[in-house]
Amino acid sequence: xxxxxxxxxxxxxxxxxxxxxxxxxxxxxxxxxxxxxxxxxxxxxxxxxxxxxxxxxxxxxxxxxxxxxxxxxxxxxxxxxxxxxxxxxxxxxxxxxxxxxxxxxxxxxxxxxxxxxxxxxxxxxxxxxxxxxxxxxxxxxxxxxxxxxxx
Amino acid sequence: xxxxxxxxxxxxxxxxxxxxxxxxxxxxxxxxxxxxxxxxxxxxxxxxxxxxxxxxxxxxxxxxxxxxxxxxxxxxxxxxxxxxxxxxxxxxxxxxxxxxxxxxxxxxxxxxxxxxxxxxxxxxxxxxxxxxxxxxxxxxxxxxxxxxxxxxxxxxxxxxxxxxxxxxxxxxxxxxxxxxxxxxxxxxxxxxxxxxxxxxxxxxxxxxxxxxxxxxxxxxxxxxxxxxxxxxxxxxxxxxxxxxxxxxxxxxxxxxxxxxxxxxxxxxxxxxxxxxxxxxxxxxxxxxxxxxxxxxxxxxxxxxxxxxxxxxxxxxxxxxxxxxxxxxxxxxxxxxxxxxxxxxxxxxxxxxxxxxxxxxxxxxxxxxxxxxxxxxxxxxxxxxxxxxxxxx
Numbered sequence: 001x002x003x004x005x006x007x008x009x010x011x012x013x014x015x016x017x018x019x020x021x022x023x024x025x026x027x028x029x030x031x032x033x034x035x036x037x038x039x040x041x042x043x044x045x046x047x048x049x050x051x052x053x054x055x056x057x058x059x060x061x062x063x064x065x066x067x068x069x070x071x072x073x074x075x076x077x078x079x080x081x082x083x084x085x086x087x088x089x090x091x092x093x094x095x096x097x098x099x100x101x102x103x104x105x106x107x108x109x110x111x112x113x114x115x116x117x118x119x120x121x122x123x124x125x126x127x128x129x130x131x132x133x134x135x136x137x138x139x140x141x142x143x144x145x146x147x148x149x150x151x
Numbered sequence: 152x153x154x155x156x157x158x159x160x161x162x163x164x165x166x167x168x169x170x171x172x173x174x175x176x177x178x179x180x181x182x183x184x185x186x187x188x189x190x191x192x193x194x195x196x197x198x199x200x201x202x203x204x205x206x207x208x209x210x211x212x213x214x215x216x217x218x219x220x221x222x223x224x225x226x227x228x229x230x231x232x233x234x235x236x237x238x239x240x241x242x243x244x245x246x247x248x249x250x251x252x253x254x255x256x257x258x259x260x261x262x263x264x265x266x267x268x269x270x271x272x273x274x275x276x277x278x279x280x281x282x283x284x285x286x287x288x289x290x291x292x293x294x295x296x297x298x299x300x301x302x303x304x305x306x307x308x309x310x311x312x313x314x315x316x317x318x319x320x321x322x323x324x325x326x327x328x329x330x331x332x333x334x335x336x337x338x339x340x341x342x343x344x345x346x347x348x349x350x351x352x353x354x355x356x357x358x359x360x361x362x363x364x365x366x367x368x369x370x371x372x373x374x375x376x377x378x379x380x381x382x383x384x385x386x387x388x389x390x391x392x393x394x395x396x397x398x399x400x401x402x403x404x405x406x407x408x409x410x411x412x413x414x415x416x417x418x419x420x421x422x423x424x425x426x427x428x429x430x431x432x433x434x435x436x437x438x439x440x441x442x443x444x445x446x447x448x449x450x451x452x453x454x455x456x457x458x459x460x461x462x463x464x465x466x467x468x469x470x471x472x473x474x475x476x477x478x479x480x481x482x483x484x485x486x487x488x489x490x491x492x493x494x495x496x497x498x499x500x501x502x503x504x505x506x507x508x509x510x511x512x513x514x515x516x517x518x519x520x521x522x523x524x525x526x527x528x529x530x531x532x533x534x535x536x537x538x539x540x541x542x543x
Contacts, residue, residue: 011289011290013289017281018281023178023180025181057181061231063199
């Protein structure tokens with residue numbers, strides 16, 4: 001039987017803004033600038049409840065108070081979980097499969113999503129540290145971190 | 152006469168807060184929601200641990216540029232590890248967020264609920280008006296590439312034609328609201344302007360001119376809602392929500408009556424019945440009517456039966472709607488004066504109810520004689536209205 005839908009008229013369309021320029025926020029800006037300028041990952045510090053947390057935002061999710069301070073943290077991270085990515089979001093096979101990981105830091109709530117590099121067989125619980133781009137190439141972005149590599 | 156409806160808890164507003172309304176703000180959407188939430192909780196003397204549930208209101212995801220915007224905002228809205236729900240009825244969202252907060256408590260489910268509305272309008276490029284392209288029917292409307300201003304120009308024209316209303320009479324609303332906003336500390340578009348300024352401003356889409364319209368804004372606003380049991384413990388001056396109402400016209404713009412918002416009459420009647428209001432013109436002390444355009448304040452006053460059909464301009468001309476008039480409309484300065492961060496703008500009106508009833512509105516203060524205030528918003532596909540009635 002003939003496919004009836006093929007005979008119906010269609011109307012072409014699209015649906016999104018042309019582009020977005022996202023607001024980073026005052027404290028998250030400091031977070032990105034410390035990656036760019038110091039090659040350091042810092043965490044937000046809530047002086048009300050004493051928690052360090054990532055991602056950086058200028059309020060405390062846990063106790064509901066304003067946060068306006070970043071603190072240095074141990075740059076050594078731990079792989080909380082990882083996976084090996086073989087297909088992109090459109091089902092296309094990647095030329096170079098890679099390891100995606102959720103990385104946590106000592107005494108810090110939350111963590112970061114990033115790639116693993118220089119590793120054959122990653123393990124959950126493995127200790128890793130960030131590998132940054134050359135400082136002159138850094139722009140203040142999470143992509144200033146190339147990947148995390150095993151220690 | 153009050154309708155006998157089954158409400159487990161009477162609901163009070165016990166705190167309100169908002170951010171500045173501006174074209175661009177340096178904070179993220181979550182941070183804006185947080186600031187309004189924090190101020191609202193502080194004004195109620197409550198903390199995050201006291202909040203049992205959170206209701207979030209925000210207009211299309213495309214504005215902030217995050218899908219699942221309610222979930223995105225939940226951390227900033229004190230929603231961590233709590234029952235959180237987003238509601239969304241376009242421009243009418245701000246008032247509807249308060250309504251949803253109300254039913255969370257009226258149903259008996261919770262005693263303390265935070266209702267937060269936020270909008271970030273500067274992320275989308277080149278201009279957020281472009282995002283409205285996607286509210287039109289893709290087959291019968293979008294080929295003509297309309298935007299909201301084009302459509303409201305036709306509604307305004309029809310309203311003017313049907314009741315023989317002059318542009319200079321409509322402009323009085325913009326003059327009044329922008330002047331009222333001079334006394335609002337968060338206002339973006341407060342100004343001392345004349346009718347002549349409005350009539351000489353740039354024509355955008357005739358008969359809509361630059362000063363007939365509210366600005367593009369971002370910001371957040373929040374209220375704390377509690378049951379009567381909690382209200383009696385924590386405050387001497389609760390502001391009671393006495394009635395809520397909402398209603399939708401046809402999905403199709405071309406199936407609606409343009410000169411009169413019948414759906415708003417229905418929404419108003421729902422709220423009036425609940426509150427026991429038989430004559431809104433005589434019983435309300437003031438109303439925060441939705442005013443994204445100056446003619447919409449008049450249109451909405453008529454739909455709310457505050458004025459007879461075609462007669463809202465007359466009340467405006469006579470000074471009845473001024474802050475010192477018999478029935479002040481938009482004493483806050485409204486969207487025309489304070490600004491229009493979609494959902495947050497409607498919630499700003501609910502905040503104004505709180506401040507006015509408690510005599511905390513400073514120079515904006517109106518006289519509370521009979522006890523009732525009303526806030527209204529309008530939106531979705533331009534066919535929904537939402538109404539909240541409060542009482543001291």
